[in-house]
């Protein structure tokens with residue numbers, strides 16, 4: 398990969414504590430498998446927002462695909478199409494929205510992630526164009542009124558052409574502080590709950606709020622009549638010390654079930670998911686589906702369509718094996734009795750994580766002006 402791509406994709410906010418916690422949190426959830434179940438035929442297909450999916454995960458929206466691969470997001474589209482996996486198209490894609498739609502097969506399901514532009518007329522046009530082109534869900538990002546401080550990214554200078562939406566604004570773009578800062582100046586800081594009714598008035602697509610971090614907001618989302626939420630801390634790129642999504646999932650499902658509201662909204666989760674066991678833990682706890690970002694970006698950047706396809710196949714193989722080992726033949730059989738979450742919200746024991754220990758870029762040691770006289 399190019400250094401700028403690595404810096405943008407791999408970075409998290411501040412000291413990357415939440416970035417690492419997203420992965421660690423899965424280490425605090427353990428399985429309680431069943432035995433002596435006939436597991437000859439295992440089916441891990443599902444539906445999300447009414448669309449069929451071959452797997453309980455989707456490719457989540459990640460901006461600037463061309464920082465990793467010359468063909469950008471269409472690489473993800475092609476692999477997703479081959480495998481019956483749903484792709485969420487980012488507002489800040491490097492490819493144009495229509496290029497990404499055109500790269501899909503007729504049968505493929507795609508969703509759209511929306512960063513709300515302060516110019517609502519622009520937002521309306523984007524949303525209605527997406528609906529016209531067959532997009533099956535509008536995922537509004539609600540955790541990024543300002544983009545987080547991703548210092549690894551900020552240390553690199555961003556030279557690429559900015560994504561379409563900014564160009565329309567015609568505003569000056571500051572390219573001196575990394576990719577994230579360069580592309581995000583148009584996002585509407587004033588977005589609030591009262592805007593939901595407006596979104597519902599301009600589109601018939603199901604609406605999902607992406608980036609919810611407390612169960613109280615999930616309850617509000619139900620009251621506002623949206624179809625779904627994604628429990629997400631934006632891959633550890635926004636508020637440092639946000640909790641992991643799987644931890645928020647447990648409190649969310651408890652609050653929904655206490656009110657009998659668990660079927661009134663679809664709950665999605667993303668962040669730190671690398672293995673099928675991570676996915677199955679989320680499904681057992683009540684998630685409808687799981688978003689995956691960086692693993693597919695790295696597969697795309699290094700091996701293109703073949704790489705993303707291989708990454709998807711690895712997860713499919715792991716799903717089949719682990720469902721057999723858990724004693725379930727389809728996803729509806731999973732429930733909270735399959736997991737032990739007693740230590741999930743204890744944040745005091747962090748297992749060694751060799752991945753982040755070898756990959757994490759430390760701050761450089763300062764050079765002093767004069768040698769010490771001591």
Ligand SMILES: Cc1cc2nc3c(=O)[nH]c(=O)nc-3n(C[C@H](O)[C@H](O)[C@H](O)COP(=O)(O)O)c2cc1C
Pocket residue numbers: 405406407419457458459460487488489510538607629630631632633634667668669670688689690691692
């Ligand atoms: C490089 C990168 C770019 C991202 N861009 C966006 C974006 O434009 N809009 C958005 O809502 N989320 C964005 N996200 C957040 C992802 O949709 C998702 O929440 C997160 O990546 C999940 O964590 P994971 O990368 O550990 O799987 C981005 C994440 C990454 C890593």
